[in-house]
Amino acid sequence: MKKTSLIAATAVLLVAGWFANVQLSAYASSDSQADSAPLTWHRPPPSKGVATLSYETFQKRRGYINANFQRFTTVEQIAHEFHSSVADLDHSFRLMGHVRLEQYLAYLRRNQAAEQPPKAIGLAMVKQTSLAP
DSSP states (O other), X not given: OHHHHHHHHHHHHHHHHHHHHHHHHHHHHHHHOTTTSOSOOOXXXXXXXXXXXXXXXXXXXXXHHHHHGGGOXXXXXXXXXXXXXXXXXXXXXXXXXXXXXXXXXXXXXXXHHHHSOOOOOSGGGSOOOSSOO
16 A cells, blocks of 8 residues: 555656656746747737736836837846846746847847948058058
C-alpha cells in the first residue's frame, strides 16, 4: 500500500517538475528572441471595466515614451519618471504591447538612427596629412 502511494507521489512530482520546466523554457526562449518579437501588436481594445483603465494607462505611457525617448538612457529613468517600478512597466509592456520595455526602447532608437541622413564623408572633410601637393 505504501509503495503504490509512494510511486503515485513520485509521479505527481515528476509531472509538476516537467510542467514548471516547460514554462521556464518557454519564458527563456521568449527572452532570447529579441529581434523576432512583434514590436507593435494591433488588437481590439479590451472590454469596458478595469482592463480599460490599465490599457489607457499603457497607451499614455507608450505615447510619452515615444515623444521623449531621447532623454532616457536607462529603463530605470523611465520608471522613475512614471513613479513606478521597472518590473511594473515591463509587465505592462509585455502584457499589452507584446514586447519588453528594453526592446521597445531599442526599437525606437534604431528607428531614429535609420531616419537620420548619413553624414557626408568626402575629401572636403579629410585633413591633408601628407607633404605631397
